[in-house]
Amino acid sequence: MNAATNSPVPLLEARQVSKYFGGLAAVNQVDLAIPAGEVVGLIGPNGSGKTTFFSCLSGLQSIDQGKIYFKGKDITRKRPYQLARMGLARTFQRLRIYRQMTVLENLLISRQWRGETLFSMLNPSHPQTQRRAQELLDFLKLSPLQHEYANTLSGGQRRLLEMGMALMPNPDLLLLDEATSGVNPTLVETIKDHILTLNRQQGKTFLLIEHNMNFIDDLCDRVYVLNQGKTLAEGPPAEIKTNESVIEAYFGT
Ligand SMILES: Nc1ncnc2c1ncn2[C@@H]1O[C@H](COP(=O)(O)OP(=O)(O)OP(=O)(O)O)[C@@H](O)[C@H]1O
Numbered sequence: 746m747n748a749a750t751n752s753p754v755p756l757l758e759a760r761q762v763s764k765y766f767g768g769l770a771a772v773n774q775v776d777l778a779i780p781a782g783e784v785v786g787l788i789g790p791n792g793s794g795k796t797t798f799f800s801c802l803s804g805l806q807s808i809d810q811g812k813i814y815f816k817g818k819d820i821t822r823k824r825p826y827q828l829a830r831m832g833l834a835r836t837f838q839r840l841r842i843y844r845q846m847t848v849l850e851n852l853l854i855s856r857q858w859r860g861e862t863l864f865s866m867l868n869p870s871h872p873q874t875q876r877r878a879q880e881l882l883d884f885l886k887l888s889p890l891q892h893e894y895a896n897t898l899s900g901g902q903r904r905l906l907e908m909g910m911a912l913m914p915n916p917d918l919l920l921l922d923e924a925t926s927g928v929n930p931t932l933v934e935t936i937k938d939h940i941l942t943l944n945r946q947q948g949k950t951f952l953l954i955e956h957n958m959n960f961i962d963d964l965c966d967r968v969y970v971l972n973q974g975k976t977l978a979e980g981p982p983a984e985i986k987t988n989e990s991v992i993e994a995y996f997g998t
């Protein structure tokens with residue numbers, strides 16, 4: 746955690762955010778506040794609205810009610826590439842890597858990096874882009890695989906690559922949607938170490954959607970629990986694990 750943790754303005758704040766799909770309130774009046782420097786978990790049973798909430802926070806889905814603030818600025822109607830430029834990046838539960846391209850090429854053309862303008866589409870050849878990609882290949886220990894096609898990578902290596910793509914613009918806040926899904930136990934530890942290093946040494950802030958409670962336990966300062974689109978509980982992992990309404994939401998009575 747860095748010194749900014751005590752800052753009165755949260756890095757990311759959602760106030761009463763709602764998102765409907767037809768009659769379904771996938772996200773229902775959710776509040777969330779993440780101070781800079783924290784690692785925060787977002788958990789909940791399948792279909793509880795976690796990914797939809799991420800899409801609202803990252804500008805991929807427009808919201809029907811509420812407000813979202815990043816670094817004290819209203820970002821409620823901002824597009825994903827604008828948010829990437831402001832320092833907010835995300836990964837996807839269903840990976841969005843290009844399987845017919847190499848690891849390095851995936852990093853160079855990272856959607857979050859290039860935005861949507863012609864000028865930035867020319868960026869892959871820019872020395873700064875190349876340097877950043879090499880820096881991340883080193884950090885994630887993917888350098889030996891940089892010329893391999895992404896479709897030859899293991900599940901865990903693909904998750905690492907997507908994390909690298911999100912890291913390309915050097916964001917302050919990373920939203921990771923199920924970073925450990927389909928990842929073998931050794932690589933889960935590697936991903937955990939990367940998150941810790943990025944948090945402790947580079948001051949990056951994280952919001953993690955996870956089903957792996959040990960991962961949450963080891964990394965998170967606080968956890969939010971969603972159930973049927975609503976916030977069910979919020980608190981330190983140890984408290985959340987013994988919260989009766991959380992246990993009931995996961996396992997039934
Ligand atoms: N594009 C969409 N159109 C209609 N309904 C949707 C859409 N996306 C999600 N939903 C619905 O919204 C609800 C929340 O889905 P969401 O994917 O956000 O849940 P989740 O908590 O991420 O679940 P999981 O743990 O399985 O990934 C579900 O009922 C889902 O079917």
Ligand SMILES: [Mg+2]
Pocket residue numbers: 795796797838
């Ligand atoms: Mg999901």
